[in-house]
Amino acid sequence: MKSFLKYITIVFIAGGLFTACETTELDLRISPNDLASDQADPNLLLTSIQLAYATNMQVLSDRSGELVRIDYMFGRDYFNNYPGSTLNGVWSRTYSSGGNGVGDFTGVGILTNLQTLESIDEASDTDYSFHIGVAKTLYAHQLMLLVDFLGEAAFSEAGNPGEFPAPSLDEGSSVYAAALSLLDEAATALNGADNLGAADIFYAGDTEKWIKLVNTIRLKAYYTTNNTAAFNQVIAGGNFISDNDDDFQVQYGTSELQPDDRHPDYAADYTPSGANIYQSNWMMETMLNNDDPRIRYYFYRQVDATPGADAPANEEDLACSLVVPPQHYQDGGFTYCSVPNGYWGRSHGNDEGTPPDNFKRAAVGVYPAGGRFDDNSFDGVGLGLGGAGAGIEPIMLASYVDFWRGAMAASDAERANFLRAGLEKSIEKVQSFGSLDANADLSFEPDAAAVTSYIDGIVADFNAATGDDKENIYAEQYFTTLYGGSVEAWTYYRKTGYPNTLLPNWEPNPGPFPLTFLYPQNEVITNPGLTQKQSLTEEPFWFNASDLGSPLY
Template sequence: MRYNIIRIGIIAFASITFVACSDFLDVNDNPNSPIKENLSLSAKLPAALVTSAAYESTQLNQVGGFWGGYWGTSNEGVSSFMSLKNYNGPAIRDTRDGIAVWESSYINLLYYKEVLDQATAEQALFYSGIAKIMMAHHFFTLVDFYNNVPYEEALKGSSILHPTYESGKDVYRKSMDLITEGIAEIKVASLKPSNDDVMFKGSEVKWVKFGNTLKLRALLRQSEVKDQATYIRQEITKIVQEGSGFLEEDAAVNPGFLNTAAKMSPFYETYYRNNSGVAVANYANIRPSQYLVNKYKEYNDPRLAQNYVSAKGEYKGVIFGSNAIADEFAAGNTSAFKGPNENGNKPGGVVKSFSQSAVLLSLAEANFLQAEAAERGWIAGEAGRLYQNGIQASFNYLFNAVYNIEDYMNQTNVRYGDATNKIERIITQKWLALNSVNNIQAWADFRRLGYPNFPNSVSSPTPGAYPLRFMYPETEINTNNVNVSKQGDNGILTARIWWDVN
């Protein structure tokens, strides 16, 4: 089923909290036809947040893992993920076997629209504020994959079955405004969530910082679009004037995952072990790319050994897109994820435990975003310090404790002051930090800046070509083709997202 990723999040939350939120999340596959149920906000909010987190940890991590330069496949996985390895747009958009980013995103948006509508009716401003921030987050994702998408006419149920599309640029601006509204509502709310907020436990300041950090990420997406400079300055001013700043911890969701089928942390269950402790297929099929392994080695980076196991005494990766069966690319001869089973029952780096939190936006990324913004002169602050904070946050997250990075930072190829291209240095360390945490951000940064310069798939139908986007899905073509056809070229290798100008 194409929505197994969604179901993981649904079942996990419903079973753990003993709330019948699965009825709320059991929507029709048509993203314009939600099923409304009479559930409390305290049931709807956590269900929606868990679904967002499962989507980020699994589906988006998968796409970003392969297209962001991190992952390839072993011999055992040579026939898996073929559409991603071949940049096969029609296969990716296929109704039955495709990758349902469009459908997953709009389903998530429906959940938050339900929260928003009920919260508005009940004057529960904290809940409506959260819903608006999370809706913006998902609209940003849609634009990053598809460019022009329905916005104003989306989520209208049977009243508008064929929503018109709006430009990706306009959807970005409206989503920025949605976050501004959400922040304002949270700051004046009297009724606050508590444990039903499975990300920040009802913390006003943390939600506001998260909203500001999402804004900064969206503004940096536009860094290369020259006619956006004035708009970016105006929006940065709003963030500064709001005054709360940016994230100071991971934005991570955890309703209390259990070691039970479909109730485990989604990344762990999808890429490592099932509830019986048996390795899942992805554990043998997915391997780090040779480029990633070599980058770690280039920086004498201890995160390599924290994230992966050695194979016969060496850390070995694979070639992304290779369909050749060779002994050197066998699962037993290449480096798998290191989790508790390979680490003396202690947490690994990206694989920690069946109960590990699902990260929506990491502290490491928040610091790297600020470092880039500071280096560009957008915000106050020392770019080098923020850059180091990003590296520190990554090491702390992966080593599950405060890690001494002094030796690492003293390397010439790591020191910020020694960089001739400081933006490239920031993005390269950001790339290393987000490996298998939020892979999808690497694909966006590569399209925007070309850093780091990882190789494309050796199975690319066009030599030297990289994927630029997803094609509109068959589900949308079959139900809204008049509006889809107005968008023009949407080829994976030919049509760019509006902010991708290089």
């Protein structure tokens, strides 16, 4: 795929066209600062839709990953951690105005631009089916995710401010049904469509891959709602993401300025002043204990030891290394502060101040952020090192689909086969990123024998285990595979309660585990028909507490 640079530049140009249109003959009936919909460039509208969607996926992945310990969560109290502003940008980028959040290059939301595309198509002799098909695919996915994250979403009254200036929210199941109908429309539009030179940052205009994505989003919906018959029907059709070559992802570039199109995590960690992101202790420790062959790709260690684990405790660098763990950590035998071997991160809910450890904490690695491969060099991070940021934002990968298929399987034997398939695809993809770091000593890469041994061992352990142990093995491997693209991890945890090996919050009483987020506060303020929730315990329609094998915490 191509770099974001070209497309972001196009959108900046588009923004200028939308806001500063010059003419020698002013028609006073139309503001010269507002470009009429029939004057908009459909290719630029589609680019804006794609960038708004990509930004939303980054935000949703980060929030989901924090809750399930794939990423680090700052703050001890769930309700205070996730206020009404949490999804302001996601909401506005989905519906109307996208002027929220770092990495947002859109001025108009997905729905508004989709409606404009449809108006242009209706009035034009040119067939813009490709544009509309892509836009409906992305909009449908966003609607499902809004339900997953908020419990409800606007649909039936959305995008019609003349008739519904304060749109009501639709119940989650009806939004899912509407999204599935949109996917039907998208597939029809995409079938044999010509992209007309539109910038497609995902599949470079390949309509066959877009239709595979449509079917994969259907799988996501049927998996989430436990619709086994519909899930199996899509599988029987065979036209879904089942190979790494069809993976749905955002490809980043290496430009630092004008604009910065590098992976956002790379841009945050590979700076002259060192790394700025803390990695999750649970994720690193789980991979370390499993001897996971992906660990050197996921994390780059700047030092070879961690205070309080295999180096002397140090209050200045890692204050918690001198602290006696609280009772709830001791009772569960959890690692409170320090993971050994230089995997220097933070545990769930740690709200300590930031010490001068920017050149000591573990940084993002070559996968998926385009950073450095960990070859025991312990040289630190800096501008341009490793893959220079040319990583990806994973969204829907073939390995993820294998784990969904395993979760929907009719037997443990079948489930084990999908566990194996998911690991094989994941590790193959992750290892392909090693070459991005041209200066790395790749002799530290696990060889084929080591990878096979790892996968065989995990599958054997799964087959031999029972009860919680079996569920934990499956869930831990799924979450490890989701690193970097964790949107579905929170859903899996809410559906199953696994893995129950997750580190507890630092705070013994952090409040109820979030089942949904608060409504976007900007919408609550401007929509008189909407009242803000008072807790994070409102259940999405597909949630069933009786299905949980372990309590959420």
